[in-house]
Amino acid sequence: MQISKGVEWTTHICTVLALLREGQGLSVDALAEFFELPAAYLAKQMQLLRRAGIVESLRGKGGGYRLARGVDAITLLDIVTAIEGPQSAFRCTEIRQNGPCGLKRADCRRPCEVASAFAIAEQAYRDALAAKTLASIMQEAAANSTPEHLMEMAGWVQRQNA
Secondary structure (H helix, E strand, C coil), X not given: CCCCHHHHHHHHHHHHHCCCCCCCCECHHHHHHHHCCCHHHHHHHHHHHHHCCCEEEECCCCCEEEECCCHHHCXXXXXXXXXXXXCCCXXXXXXXXXXXXXXXXXXXXXXXXXXXXHHHHHHHHHHHHHHCEHHHHHHHHHHCCXXXXXXXXXXXXXXXXX
């Protein structure tokens, strides 16, 4: 399973948006500058987050994007689903019905053992993502950062709205 760059990028973006004061937002251009990312691609990812209700857009001075919910109400599963969609990572193609020894469709009433194994693994993956909130990510990042770096980040965010 490979998680797209968009998931990584938007998760980092959400941690920066969490630093905003009430009523403030950050533009896609500012967010792209902060992480040295392509703004056009990031804009598409931000629209996906907006449609999922993770961020909201603000107009006017200080406008741009901000979190639509608190950091304790946004999980990694929310972000992954917003960017990559809700579909399962494993898609059974019923290969067991192919070839000279393939099963007849009528004999395939239950999911095959391969599909069942992947479904169990994917559920564990989704459960782990659902248990991890943006708040917990930010707490871990703060614990592993220096006070100077945290202040530098907060100062940069606030200067964007000055």
